[in-house]
Amino acid sequence: MNPNTAEVPWERIGFVAVRALCIAVLMFLLLPIVVIVPLSFSSSSFLVYPVPDWSLRWYRELFDSAEWMRAAKNSFIVAPAATLIATVLGTMAAVGLAQVRFPGKNVLLSVLIAPMIVPIVVVGVGTYLFFARLGLSDSYAGLILVHAALGTPFVLTTVSATLQGFDTNLVRASASLGAAPLETFRRVTLPLIAPGVISGALFAFATSFDEVVVTLFLAGPAQVTLPRQMFTGIRENITPVIAAVATLLIVFTTALMFALEWLRGRRGAGSR
Numbered sequence: 174m175n176p177n178t179a180e181v182p183w184e185r186i187g188f189v190a191v192r193a194l195c196i197a198v199l200m201f202l203l204l205p206i207v208v209i210v211p212l213s214f215s216s217s218s219f220l221v222y223p224v225p226d227w228s229l230r231w232y233r234e235l236f237d238s239a240e241w242m243r244a245a246k247n248s249f250i251v252a253p254a255a256t257l258i259a260t261v262l263g264t265m266a267a268v269g270l271a272q273v274r275f276p277g278k279n280v281l282l283s284v285l286i287a288p289m290i291v292p293i294v295v296v297g298v299g300t301y302l303f304f305a306r307l308g309l310s311d312s313y314a315g316l317i318l319v320h321a322a323l324g325t326p327f328v329l330t331t332v333s334a335t336l337q338g339f340d341t342n343l344v345r346a347s348a349s350l351g352a353a354p355l356e357t358f359r360r361v362t363l364p365l366i367a368p369g370v371i372s373g374a375l376f377a378f379a380t381s382f383d384e385v386v387v388t389l390f391l392a393g394p395a396q397v398t399l400p401r402q403m404f405t406g407i408r409e410n411i412t413p414v415i416a417a418v419a420t421l422l423i424v425f426t427t428a429l430m431f432a433l434e435w436l437r438g439r440r441g442a443g444s445r
Contacts, residue, residue: 206423213416220413231417241418244402250313251398252381255320259377262321263328264370268362271336286326296323297390304391311393319387324377331376335369375433379426 212220216228235241266285270278288296300319301310309315339362347357363370385400392401399418406415 209416209419210423212413213420215413215416218412220411220416231413235414235417238414240397241399241402241414244397244399247313247392247396248382248399251316251320251396252378254317255324255381256374256378258317258321259324259381260328260370260374263325263373263377264332264366266325267329267332267336267369268358268366271333271339272341285329288323289326289330293384293386297387300387301390310391311396313396316388316391316396316398319391320381320384321377323384323387324380327376327380328370328373331373332366332369335366339365371433375429378429 215224216226304315
């Protein structure tokens with residue numbers, strides 16, 4: 174009897190067991206999110222199961238509410254602006270750090286990704302004390318700058334990971350043909366690192382769109398975002414409107430993920 178054939182069933186069993194465990198963990202993580210969706214279509218004024226009847230009442234109340242619409246408008250002002258700044262700064266930092274070697278490079282990299290590590294409450298208190306002196310508290314500019322600072326490390330890490338497999342000979346070849354550094358970056362480097370840039374931008378957008386702690390410190394009544402409005406609603410008067418907002422956010426973020434995968438697929442097909 175071939176000893177290798179005896180190992181095949183055990184390998185299959187292990188493979189099936191690992192897949193089953195992964196599916197179980199995934200369902201455990203997704204179930205609390207999925208549970209929210211039916212509650213948003215409930216006719217009840219409370220978050221209760223079983224759902225007594227189905228209704229679009231809470232979606233109508235959401236879109237008729239001036240407070241929720243103002244919060245949504247603020248989120249779609251702050252998050253894209255912060256994402257644009259974070260993407261530009263993070264990409265520039267990643268490309269710059271990949272091209273040079275100097276003492277203290279790892280220390281500088283640690284400083285740049287510090288917003289990912291420092292507790293968010295510390296960031297909120299520190300930025301509030303600093304921005305209050307500059308007159309940037311209770312302003313869109315201050316909120317956008319802080320959200321950009323929180324999103325930049327995600328862009329930096331994803332672009333840096335993409336640059337690990339980047340062939341620098343392409344840059345040298347472009348320069349030898351007379352292309353300017355900016356044109357080389359635009360036509361050679363950027364298309365190759367685009368998956369990392371897009372992924373980092375998506376993480377930066379999600380970070381800004383979901384941020385509530387820093388917003389509590391810096392935002393005034395006119396800069397209330399959706400997460401802060403949800404936090405206020407949960408603390409003061411919880412209604413199924415919260416479930417309706419959460420459902421729309423789930424659909425929105427899922428659409429972003431599918432769009433990212435679609436762009437990656439198109440870029441991969443184009444490169445072949």
